Amino acid sequence: MTPGARRAVNVVMSWLAASAAGLVVLPLLLIFAFLLWQGASAVNLDFFVQLPKPVGETGGGMANAIVGTLILVALAAGLGLPLGILGGLYLAESRDPRLPWLARFLADVLNGVPSIVIGIFAYTLIVLPMRRFSALAGGFALAVIMLPIVVRTSEEMVRLVPASLREAALALGIPEWKMLLRVVLPTARAGIITGAMVAIARVAGETAPLLFTAFGNRFWHQGLDQPIAALPLQVFAYAISPYDDWHRQAWAGALALIGLVFVVSLAARAVTSGRFTGVR
Amino acid sequence: MADGILVKNLNAWFGEHHVLHNVGIAMAPKAVTALIGPSGCGKSTFIRCLNRMHEVVPGARVAGSVRVEGQNVYTPGVDPVQVRRKIGMVFQKPNPFPTMSIFDNVVVGLRLAGIRERAVLHEAAERALRQAALWDEVKDALGKSGVSLSGGQQQRLCIARALAVEPEVLLMDEPCSALDPIATARIEELILELRSTLTIVIVTHNMQQAARVSEATGFFLLGELVEFGVTRQLFTNPHDKRTEDYITGRFG
Numbered sequence: 001m002t003p004g005a006r007r008a009v010n011v012v013m014s015w016l017a018a019s020a021a022g023l024v025v026l027p028l029l030l031i032f033a034f035l036l037w038q039g040a041s042a043v044n045l046d047f048f049v050q051l052p053k054p055v056g057e058t059g060g061g062m063a064n065a066i067v068g069t070l071i072l073v074a075l076a077a078g079l080g081l082p083l084g085i086l087g088g089l090y091l092a093e094s095r096d097p098r099l100p101w102l103a104r105f106l107a108d109v110l111n112g113v114p115s116i117v118i119g120i121f122a123y124t125l126i127v128l129p130m131r132r133f134s135a136l137a138g139g140f141a142l143a144v145i146m147l148p149i150v151v152r153t154s155e156e157m158v159r160l161v162p163a164s165l166r167e168a169a170l171a172l173g174i175p176e177w178k179m180l181l182r183v184v185l186p187t188a189r190a191g192i193i194t195g196a197m198v199a200i201a202r203v204a205g206e207t208a209p210l211l212f213t214a215f216g217n218r219f220w221h222q223g224l225d226q227p228i229a230a231l232p233l234q235v236f237a238y239a240i241s242p243y244d245d246w247h248r249q250a251w252a253g254a255l256a257l258i259g260l261v262f263v264v265s266l267a268a269r270a271v272t273s274g275r276f277t278g279v280r
Numbered sequence: 281m282a283d284g285i286l287v288k289n290l291n292a293w294f295g296e297h298h299v300l301h302n303v304g305i306a307m308a309p310k311a312v313t314a315l316i317g318p319s320g321c322g323k324s325t326f327i328r329c330l331n332r333m334h335e336v337v338p339g340a341r342v343a344g345s346v347r348v349e350g351q352n353v354y355t356p357g358v359d360p361v362q363v364r365r366k367i368g369m370v371f372q373k374p375n376p377f378p379t380m381s382i383f384d385n386v387v388v389g390l391r392l393a394g395i396r397e398r399a400v401l402h403e404a405a406e407r408a409l410r411q412a413a414l415w416d417e418v419k420d421a422l423g424k425s426g427v428s429l430s431g432g433q434q435q436r437l438c439i440a441r442a443l444a445v446e447p448e449v450l451l452m453d454e455p456c457s458a459l460d461p462i463a464t465a466r467i468e469e470l471i472l473e474l475r476s477t478l479t480i481v482i483v484t485h486n487m488q489q490a491a492r493v494s495e496a497t498g499f500f501l502l503g504e505l506v507e508f509g510v511t512r513q514l515f516t517n518p519h520d521k522r523t524e525d526y527i528t529g530r531f532g
Contacts, residue, residue, distance in 0.1 A: 162375070164371060164373060164375040167333065167336065167371065168375045168376075168377070168438070168441075169388075170333065171333055171364055171369035171442075172365075172368070172388065172442065172445060173361050173362065173366075173389060173393070174388075174392045178392050182392060183379075183388075186379040187378060189379070
């Protein structure tokens with residue numbers, strides 16, 4: 001191949017690769033633009049601080065749903081993250097030949113279970129015995145959805161920690177459990193946090209598992225054993241309503257949801273770009 | 281009380297693979313013992329048996345006795361964690377903890393053993409870093425990341441980390457094989473300085489290095505200790521034909 005032809009091929013291929021990368025982010029940009037276009041008009045201070053107005057009145061906001069989503073996500077994270085991270089640590093560290101294999105396989109299956117099925121699961125396990133929809137049930141359902149994501153990313157990140165660091169720690173006379181908590185986990189921290197953020201972003205927008213667990217609520221948070229509002233639920237309810245004002249608010253709610261996920265991701269980046277990070 | 285290291289009938293396996301055969305050796309206290317031999321001859325496995333690091337590898341097994349300063353580290357009931365606290369180890373590739381500062385790297389052994397007082401940790405860090413001949417280069421940058429140092433500095437940091445817990449023995453598994461000649465020379469100087477306070481066992485591929493730093497040398501081949509003796513003697517007048525072949529470069 002002549003140098004000229006080689007250069008031409010290089011240019012073409014570079015452009016092909018670049019446009020492929022562009023196509024990947026294009027849907028996100030389009031969604032963002034569309035949400036801004038449709039929802040920006042309904043975003044005002046009231047939207048963030050007011051409760052929904054009764055049917056027929058215009059105005060009001062989704063403050064309760066924003067708070068509700070934060071509470072639900074916090075519940076899910078509080079339950080799912082420690083369990084998932086420790087589970088991932090176990091899968092990566094265990095020398096047992098069978099149990100980790102089974103757990104890994106089941107985690108992958110769980111990852112593929114439709115979220116509405118997980119909602120039904122939480123419904124039978126928590127809502128039915130309590131005889132009440134509740135924030136707890138919603139948080140539990142979201143935690144179950146988070147688990148496989150957190151477990152598998154944590155496992156992969158812990159695996160990336162070089163064996164030489166474990167040996168260095170053990171050779172210093174550090175017991176294995178301290179080695180794991182003080183050397184291995186911190187080294188894998190950045191990657192584990194990224195995985196946790198992906199999981200949080202995923203569940204923050206889940207609607208189906210909340211339909212018959214958190215149920216939704218038109219008022220402020222009334223306790224963890226009570227039904228609770230959530231952004232995706234409110235968006236769903238408003239979007240299928242016949243009122244124009246509610247439609248606009250649904251768009252704004254969707255925008256707020258994306259903004260929330262965006263902020264969480266940025267915060268995670270800020271945390272992980274802190275001082276000495278290990279594997280990423 | 282200073283007995284050095286006395287090894288008897290040491291056998292080691294990786295799964296079914298028998299890698300050390302009846303090794304017996306008596307290493308003098310407060311002296312440097314070098315172990316040489318071709319790759320795969322078992323010398324690294326041997327020193328990893330001394331601080332019970334061999335058994336960390338899945339499927340690995342050990343039989344025999346290793347007495348360090350009079351105590352058999354393989355007596356049932358002996359905690360490998362306690363053994364490793366007394367026997368420091370430096371590895372082939374420098375492996376400072378990437379999430380820790382230089383200071384934290386040095387004191388991590390003490391800190392995780394429960395020592396919290398800042399003054400004590402500071403004193404220990406300075407002492408260890410001085411012993412490792414790194415203090416002057418890092419004293420103004422103790423808060424910087426341990427992996428920001430050069431390869432040779434990282435290796436000295438690892439030596440400081442091992443020394444900070446005041447071990448009686450220091451095992452060095454090819455500590456210079458990832459370093460350039462200047463960094464190597466510094467580590468060798470360090471070994472010569474440290475030998476008055478510690479029992480040192482060094483595995484090396486570099487026969488000149490063994491000749492430069494050690495009082496006694498052992499030659500390993502195919503999992504057996506072929507010859508062990510005074511370094512000068514072993515290099516100038518080996519008893520065994522195989523040793524002679526190896527040090528004259530006829531094989532390996």
